[in-house]
Each structure stands twice: as structure tokens, then as C-alpha cells.
Amino acid sequence: MPIRQxxxxxxxxxxxxxxxxxxxxxxxxEAANHPFHGFAQADSHDRVAATVAAFxxxxxxxxxxxxxxxxxxxxxxxxxxxxxxxxxxxTHARALVSDLDIRPSEMEADAAxxxxxxxxxxxxxxxxxxxxxxxxxxxxxxxxxxLHGGEERFCRRLRAFCQRAGFTARVAVADTPGAAHAIAxxxxxxxxxxxxxxxxxxxxxxxxxxxxxxxxxLVAARKFGFERVADLLPVARGPLARRLGLAAITRxxxxxxxVAEPITPRTDEVMPVVxxxxxxxxxxxxxxxxxxxxxxxxxxxxxxxxGLGVRSLRLGGLRVDGTEQVVAVGTSRPTRxxxxxxxxxKLRIELIDPGLGLEQxxxxxxxxxxxxxxxxxxxxxxxxxxxxxxxxxxxxxxxIGADAVFRIAPVESHVPERAVMRADPVVxxxxxxxxxxxxxxxxxxxPLWGVIALMPDQPPRRFEWRGRPHKVxxxxxxxxxxxxxxxxxxxxxxxxxxxxxxxxxxGRYWVFRRGDGFVEDTGDLSWWMHGVFA
Amino acid sequence: MITAFESLPTxxxxxxTIATPVVDHRIMPxxxxxxxxxxxxxxxxxxxxxxxAAQSCSMxxxxxxxxxxxxxxxxxxxxxxxxxxxxxxxxxxxxxxLEQAGLSSADxxxxxxxxxxxxxxxxxxxxxxxxxxxxxxxxxxxxxxxTRRLQLVAADADIPVxxxxxxxxxxxxxxxxxSAAWTRWRIASASSxxxxxxxxxxxxxxxxxxxxxxxxxxxxxxxxxxxTGCLAVPAALGHRAAETxxxxxxxxx
Numbered sequence: 001m002p003i004r005q006x007x008x009x010x011x012x013x014x015x016x017x018x019x020x021x022x023x024x025x026x027x028x029x030e031a032a033n034h035p036f037h038g039f040a041q042a043d044s045h046d047r048v049a050a051t052v053a054a055f056x057x058x059x060x061x062x063x064x065x066x067x068x069x070x071x072x073x074x075x076x077x078x079x080x081x082x083x084x085x086x087x088x089x090x091t092h093a094r095a096l097v098s099d100l101d102i103r104p105s106e107m108e109a110d111a112a113x114x115x116x117x118x119x120x121x122x123x124x125x126x127x128x129x130x131x132x133x134x135x136x137x138x139x140x141x142x143x144x145x146x147l148h149g150g151e152e153r154f155c156r157r158l159r160a161f162c163q164r165a166g167f168t169a170r171v172a173v174a175d176t177p178g179a180a181h182a183i184a185x186x187x188x189x190x191x192x193x194x195x196x197x198x199x200x201x202x203x204x205x206x207x208x209x210x211x212x213x214x215x216x217x218l219v220a221a222r223k224f225g226f227e228r229v230a231d232l233l234p235v236a237r238g239p240l241a242r243r244l245g246l247a248a249i250t251r252x253x254x255x256x257x258x259v260a261e262p263i264t265p266r267t268d269e270v271m272p273v274v275x276x277x278x279x280x281x282x283x284x285x286x287x288x289x290x291x292x293x294x295x296x297x298x299x300x301x302x303x304x305x306x307g308l309g310v311r312s313l314r315l316g317g318l319r320v321d322g323t324e325q326v327v328a329v330g331t332s333r334p335t336r337x338x339x340x341x342x343x344x345x346k347l348r349i350e351l352i353d354p355g356l357g358l359e360q361x362x363x364x365x366x367x368x369x370x371x372x373x374x375x376x377x378x379x380x381x382x383x384x385x386x387x388x389x390x391x392x393x394x395x396x397x398x399x400i401g402a403d404a405v406f407r408i409a410p411v412e413s414h415v416p417e418r419a420v421m422r423a424d425p426v427v428x429x430x431x432x433x434x435x436x437x438x439x440x441x442x443x444x445x446x447p448l449w450g451v452i453a454l455m456p457d458q459p460p461r462r463f464e465w466r467g468r469p470h471k472v473x474x475x476x477x478x479x480x481x482x483x484x485x486x487x488x489x490x491x492x493x494x495x496x497x498x499x500x501x502x503x504x505x506x507g508r509y510w511v512f513r514r515g516d517g518f519v520e521d522t523g524d525l526s527w528w529m530h531g532v533f534a
Numbered sequence: 535m536i537t538a539f540e541s542l543p544t545x546x547x548x549x550x551t552i553a554t555p556v557v558d559h560r561i562m563p564x565x566x567x568x569x570x571x572x573x574x575x576x577x578x579x580x581x582x583x584x585x586x587a588a589q590s591c592s593m594x595x596x597x598x599x600x601x602x603x604x605x606x607x608x609x610x611x612x613x614x615x616x617x618x619x620x621x622x623x624x625x626x627x628x629x630x631x632l633e634q635a636g637l638s639s640a641d642x643x644x645x646x647x648x649x650x651x652x653x654x655x656x657x658x659x660x661x662x663x664x665x666x667x668x669x670x671x672x673x674x675x676x677x678x679x680x681t682r683r684l685q686l687v688a689a690d691a692d693i694p695v696x697x698x699x700x701x702x703x704x705x706x707x708x709x710x711x712x713s714a715a716w717t718r719w720r721i722a723s724a725s726s727x728x729x730x731x732x733x734x735x736x737x738x739x740x741x742x743x744x745x746x747x748x749x750x751x752x753x754x755x756x757x758x759x760x761x762t763g764c765l766a767v768p769a770a771l772g773h774r775a776a777e778t779x780x781x782x783x784x785x786x787x
Contacts, residue, residue: 343663387616389643392665396619399656400647408629408639420629428640432630439597439604439635441628474726474734502734506725507594531628532593534601534635534723534737534758 016230059097062105063090073105110134118266125158128265136184138177138263155191175199177263178255182210182229203255204230211255217248229255272306273364274298281320281357285349288317288358292345295363296338309334309371315345317358325352329398332426333390334369340391344398393425414481416441416530435479436500438510438531445528448511453527456517459499463511465529470503477501480516493521500533508533560692562610568767569741569756573717574749578606581692582716583685587699587708589722589740596700598739599721600627601635601759603696607668608636608763610694616667619660621645621653623672636763650675654684661687661695669693674700674708682714709744718745724755727768736760738768 011019059079061072070090082097093100114131121129121139125148128140141151148154155171162169172184174194179202183192186206194202203210206229208221224243226232232240232252241249253259274295282288292315303309312330319325327348335341352358397405409423410432423429446465453460459475477499483491498512510531515523563570563577570576578584586603588595607618618641620627625646629639643666647653650673657671661684676697688695697715699708709718720742726735737758743751757766 347659387614387665387667389617389665392617392619392643392660392663395659395663395665396643396645396656399659400645400652404646404648406644406646407642408627408644410630410639416628416630425643431633431638431640434634435630437630437634438628439601439631440593440626441631443626474728474732476733500734502726504725506723506738507592508723508726508734508737509594531631532597533631534598534739 058099058101059084060101060103061093063093063102064105064107107134115266119268122266122268125154128263130263130265132181136181138180140263140265141173151193152191155193159191174202176255176257177261178212178251179203179257181212182206182255186210199256200233204228204233208232211248211251213244213248213251217244220244221248269368271364271366272299272302272308272368273362274302275360275362277360278358281359283354283357288349288352288354289342289346291361292349292363293338293342295361296341296345299363299365300336300338303336303365303368303371306368307370307372308365308368309336310341310365311367311369312365313341313345314364314366315348316362316364317352317354318360319355320357320359321355323355325354325358327351330367330394330402331390332393332397332402333388334371335390336371340394344394347398389428390426397425413484415484416481418484436476436533439534441531442529445512445530448527448529451527453513455525457497459501460511460527463527465509470507470509472501473504475499475501478513481512493519495522498530562606562613562694565764566756566767569754569765572749572752572754573743574746578694579716580610580694581689583681583688583695583697583714584717584719585681585697585699585709585713585715586719586721588701589720589742591701591704595722598723598737598758599698599719601632602719602721602739602741603670603698604632604635604637605759605763605765606694606696607670608638608641608759610668611637611641612762614667616665617641617643619643619645619657619666619669621647621656621660621669621671623647623649623653634761635759636761654680657684657695658687661691661693664691664693666693668696670696670698672698672700674702676711676713678712678714685714685716715745716747717743720744736766741765 057078059082060076061079061084062074063070064073065071066073066087072084072086072088072090072093075084075086075093079093079097079100082100084093084097084100090102094102111131111133114133114135114137118129118131118137121137126139126141126144130138132138141154145151145154148157151173155173158171159169170184170187170190170192172180172182172187172192172194174180174183174192175196176199179194179199183194183202183206186209187202192202208226208229208231209218211229213221220243221232226235226244229252237249250259254261276291276295276298278291282291295315299310299313310331311334312328314326314328317325327345329341329344329348331341331344393405405425406422407425407427407429408420409429411419411421413419416437419432448460448463448465450462450464450469451460452462457478459477460472462469462471464470478497479499481496481498483494483496485492494514495516496512496514497516498510500508500510502508509529510533511527511529513523513525513527515525517525559575559582560580561575561577562580584606586599588599611618618637620642622644623646625644627644629642632642633639645656645660647656653671653673654676657669660666660669676699681697684695684697701708709720722740722742724738724740726738729735739756739758740753741756742753743749745751755768757768759765
């Protein structure tokens, strides 16, 4: 009886057309594994748990607009197992699986994420890397595979990285970008490495769709009976081009390497850095300020050429003893104005410890943003001073920290202490409604004692606050403010009646009573001081 | 002899012009002749340090002093078109209330340093920067040197620096300490006009100029800020008819 490996070897050696079909190979009896054998492994518990968790998680599908209809553009494994396919109408998917978790697909976010991956690839793996939307990356491994321990090892590491990052990845290494693109998507294995010169063999078995053909070309290919790439190879180019279009031929040639397809790499912006080396070490503040000004001038030139403005700057000084002194400043808007940046930098001079002297300085801009030419309307109109709040914010924030500079912005709430919030100091906020409000508000309302007031809607006649009695001579109110029931259960019925009262010495106060005086749930009728008017 | 007598007045006028320094300061007038005429420069000098303190340690007078400064800054912000920087170590200002005195939240940037030393540094930086139309600072401890420094910086940048002097304790008068401020004010809240109906009238303040350069100290009662930060002279003080319309005890006063 011939050994099975030998027979298989002989069959594999035959040309493709001479290979016997499956039924001619005859029946084989192979030892099948016991269905429950191999389950009792160390990690079986985890695996079962994962399976159960996957089972209990609702199947997820992303829906996007394709043409004029809502289609499923991506589905998880669980959803696919339930019969959700890509390209299915969203309503159909909903009807098939009632608890399907349908979310809108965000193409821009996907593209941004892919771009971030490409940037990482440029930084970590290969200098030439590009994103191939919607779902792929091209890395040119030429000359850098050995840095990662060879192609196979690199593929495994890449796949492990993607797994850690939460992606399902398939990696293919081939001679041409087109072939790698095809094999990664339509190849049999998650990691495929095509040896040099075997591209045609690797591609032959793949469907025609692997060649990145346009929709019309795919339809034409199906019409003419081209199923696999192998079907295209023996056909004469002229008739093929007339049937599928010239673009399809180009794609085929790109995959086979007959036509070059260069990868346009994702460019990694280099951080602008300028440097000055000094003839002699310096120690004085004046000298350091001079170096700062020179460096900022260089930096401004560099940034102007690139059309950038800095949001943060880092100045490093190398001391003669080999240590480094680093100070940093930030701005609230991109800028490259030397005088402004110099003023911010000078605030940091006292933080630099020159020791025995500083002999080399560098200035780096870790955070830059595009800054085009700005209009000088006010200046051309004859105004000398341009009042830019962002500059003031930078100056103050440079002294006491960015958290200590703020504006007060309105919040849509009638409850006085909730109507204000701290906001970004650069953005001008809107205003408040024109209700009378005090100049200073107590952080917490303070209780009033000995209050005499006519119920239900008269201001108090007298009250005691902070141990002193006040006799009220005039009062306005009430201004009724209801609790915000959507925030807390305790506020569902709560009511505050605010009064503006003046006492006999001319003090004007903002007091309120809890409760409307009719319904007990609205409050306990206690009086509180909440602020003072001027 | 006769010619000498005739030339005497001109000589005195001439001497006076020599003796008084050339005044070309920018002035922020209050827009009230009764107040502006009694100030030496017919208004507040823009590029100068002005100190304001509450008459007593009560929160009411403090609020009046706060809003007095807010009104000055609001009018200056509307005139100069820049933001107002309000520097304070504590944070109990209520922005909707300030907005009703003309200082809207879009014109106001707050800074909250940790202590008075940082506060003075922030004020000086901001004035040197030249961006703010006015700087308001709430200070409790401030040396003579610091006031002189701020006065020089303010004069340089032509930006008003308005200081609200807080009391360190109950009995201490913040204006008792020496200062290089151009004017020093004491503000207290006063009883408002009694209206014919129930309700509180427009607020009134007792405004006292404790010290001003080249002028006398004086005190008067003014009506508080309106929506544009402008003060006013109480109508009832000038018109007997208005007085008699009020309750009897005010007519007698």
C-alpha cells in the first residue's frame, strides 16, 4: 500500500489541469479526533468564559449609507453567525435579529484611526508605510525586515500588536504591494509569506475580486466566466482589456509586478528644533535672555517657512557638568511672535539653574499647529495696539498656571449657584438673563434666625444674620425658583422664593425661603441668606 | 508802578503754569459734573493706580466697593475695547451681578493666584503686556514699594490699575497704610430712595475720596451703577418736590 505522503506528493507534482478531481482520489479513512477530546485543557475555563461572554453580548453591526440605502457595512462574528452579511439592508438585519446592536459607522473616525496606525508604522516599523483605505496598511519591508528578526517573526509580532490593540489582523508579505494586498484579504492563512518569485502561484487561486477591480470590471469578469486570477493569466491581453477595461489589466500587472506601484508613504512631521552652541559658558540671566531671543528668532523663521505656530515650546540648556536644564512654556493659541514668546520665556529664566555655566541651548516645539498669515485690519486702520485676549491669558498663565486663568460662562440653569461655570479663557462666553442678581454670592447659603415675615409671599420684616439683627425697610419679590427634578430626587418638589431686601442701614441682601408656604413638600419654610447686592 | 500792578496777574498765571506740571494724562470722566469737578484732574487718570476700600468690614460695603470698581472698568472696557482682568485670591464674585453693572462676562478674564505676592506679579505682568483695558485686583497686604511700582507701570502703559483693598482684620483701616496711589476711595452702601410702592429703589453709595493728588478729600452720596456702569447723582437731593413725595421722615432730613 503506497504511503499517503508519497501519493500526495505525486498528485501535487502534476500540472493543474492533470490533477485528479476529488472523487477520483477515492475514499480515505482517517482517524478523527474524539469530539470531546482536547477540551480539558488548562485554559479551557477561560475559553468557555469567553465563549459565554461572546454569546451574551449582543451581536454588533455597523450601518452606513451606501448610495441611497442604509446597509450593514460591518458585522461582528456573532452577528455573522446569525446570518447578518455585509451589504444587507439595515431593516432586513433588524428584522432577522431582534436584539442586534446597530450603530452608525463612522468612516472619518476609521480613517483617522488608520492614519494613526500608519503613523505608528512609520515611526516603529518601516520608514515607508501608507494607509490603504478603508482597512489596510502597506509597509515596505525592504531592508528593514532583519531589524525585526526576519519576515516571519515580524509578521507574528505585528499580529500580536494588533491583537493587543483590539484589531483582527491578517498579514501577507509578497513581492508587490498589489499581491500583498490581495493575499492579505483573500489568502487562506492569517499570516502568509510568499517567497520571492512565487507571486503568480500565490495569486492564481484567488478570486478575481482580489485584484482591486472596479465594480463594472467585476461584473464583466463574472459574465465572461473569469472566476479566479488563474483564469485571467493565459488570456491574451488585447481581448482581456476590451472585456474588462484597461484599468483591470493595470491592476493585474501591478499585482504581478509588471507595472511599478510605488507606495506614497505617510509623512511624519519632524518636530522643529533650533540649536545654538556658545563659545563660552554663560551664567547670567541677561545672557540667557539673549540666547532665548536668538533661538526664538531662528524658530520663527523655521515656523514661517512651514506655516506653523507653536502651542508649546521647550528650551533645553546643556550645562558644563553634562546635565540638562529644561523649561517649557505654552500658549493658548498658535503663535510665532518673537516678542510675545520671549516675554513668556523670560518668566522661566529664574527656574534655570546655570551651575557653572550653560554652553549649549536648543529650542524645540513639541506642539505646533497650522498658522497662516493673519489679517492686520486694526493695524492698517491706524490702531497701534492689538488687544488679543489670548496674549494676556498666556502671560498670566505663564505666571500662575493655566488652571488659574478662566472666564465665567453661563449654564442654562435657574438655580443661582449652578448658573455659572469656569470656562476656557480665550473663548468669549454669552450672557445671562436680566434678573436682578447680587454682586457677591455666598458659596453656601447661610441660615437666618428670628425671621418675621408675612406668609405666603411677603419679604421678611426682620431677620438675624451672623448674630446681628436687621430691620427691613423695603423688599422686592418673590422670584420663585423651582428645583431641578432631573438632577436629584430631593429637588422634585423643592421651591425657593428669593427676595431682595434692604435694611435700615442701607444694606441690600438676597434672601430666600425654602418652600412656597402652601405645600409642605416644597420646603421647610426656613430662611437663608444667599448674597449681597451693592 | 502801575505797569507792575497790571502785569502782576499775568505773572501769577505764568508762575502757576510753570509750577503745575503739564497735564496731558488721559482722563476717565465719571460723566457726573458734581463728582468730576471736585476731582483734581476732572475725572480719574487712566494711567494710574486707584485704591478703593470698603467703609466697614461688612459684606454689604464690600459689595458696593466691588461694583464701584466694576463700573469704572466697564466704562473703560467699552471705551478701549479690550478685556478687563480681575485678579483675586478668592472666588465669590457672581458674574451675572457684574454683568448688570455693565461688565459682561465676555469682557472679563479672571485670574486666581495663590497669594498676594503672586497676585501683584500677575497685575504687573498684565499691565506691562498692554492687552487689558483695565486691571482690578483684590489685595489685603500691599507695601508702599509695591504700590509705587504698580503706579509707575500703570503710568507707563496708560492702563488703569484698580485695587480693592481688603481688610486684614475687623478694626484695621486699609487706607491707613501709606500708598503711592493716585486716588484713594472709601465706599459704603447707603439707604436707597424709598419708592411710592413696595420695593427697593436704585442702590445708593456713600462715596468718599480719602485722598487725591492735587485735590481735597470730599464725600458725597451717589446712585450705583446702571447697566453701562455709569453712576448718577440722586435726583431727590436736588429737588425739593421729589423729597416731599417720599415719606415724611425723608422730607425732614
